[in-house]
Amino acid sequence: MSQRSSTIAQTPLLEWVAAGVGLVSLIFLLGAIGHDALKGGAQVPPDIHLETRAASRTGSGFVVTFEAFNGGGGTAAAVEIEGRLMDGDRVIETSTATVDYVAGHGSAEGGLFFINDPSTLTVEMRPLGFQVP
């Protein structure tokens, strides 16, 4: 009786399947994390640019939603976004919002509330600053 070979034969097929799924998922996770580490992307400072969407009416005024994209590899935390309603060179109204995290090469969404109707004015939005997480 060969004990060794019978041990292999005893291993149920499902065990090999489960182990295979585990191996593939582990390699995927380590690969994705390792790729990120090798690229050294996290060292590139965050580069936030904003995409403004059309304003819509709320109960007490207006809201302008935005999506913040991070072109850099580093993650930005506590990203402060400032939006200004401009009538030519004159600032009519200023609002700010703080976004918790914008991952490196990722995006996050938010919105700014205004009392004046943004559709008749120019909306200027820019990121003010961030914190390294």
Place this chain on the structure above:
Amino acid sequence: MTSAQPVTSDRDYAIGLARAFGGAVIFGLPLLMTMEMWSLDMSIHPLRLGLFVVLNFVVLVVLSRFGGFEPTSTITEDVLDALGAYAVGILASALVLSLFGLLSQKMPLAEFAGMIAVQAIPTSFGAMLARKQLGSGDSDKTQEQQARSEGYAGQLFLMLAGALFLAFNVAPTEEVILIGFKMTPWHSLALIAVSLLILHAFVFALGFPGQEHAPAGYSPLRSFLVYTVPGYGIAVLASLYILWTFGRVDGAALETVAASTIVLAFPASIGAAIARLVV
């Protein structure tokens, strides 16, 4: 068949997997529902995270030698079991995180992988322990596994696994650092003494099932020096390692590092003490 090894069928293994899934969710939920864990992968250094994922795999293989979710006789089976536990842990994490609406298709791949990888550490650990916790208990632990976990090295390893698990459960939150700031040096010294006392009491004095019996002829002082002091040392090292992994020691003053390590070593030493009960 002369071996005590029962033949495992696909059906038995499927039941084992289902239990493992239950264990993964039970042990993983506190961290799956911790906010800091969702963004942890963004602040943690990717190489340190990768190292932790690999180290956790090694711990799982050794845990499988001592218990695991099905009886094993060869190291190949232990590796298969550890991979199986990781598969369950990763799937359970991905499932729960997506149910909570925390995973989105717009996420960069590295963030997606990192988020699941940090959660897969406690869930895969839970999957591995599920057999002991949710199965029929000690009776299906083989004599050999029993013997393996009773050697001195085996006991120290179990302490390490318990310390890592409990410390990991506590470490992601801001509180560890905050408590360290609140404590005076006297508080720290008192906490070290209490940690040692609890570790010693849990291992030797309180009648928990699976508790140690000091080898015959060992005085209380000798068992304190041979088991409790190394156990606390392991808890301190595990805590320091986890703080380093989470980037909590970078740029911190020595006193701050010492204070947070002592704070984290408190749950870690309880984890080390109760490891015998859960593994």
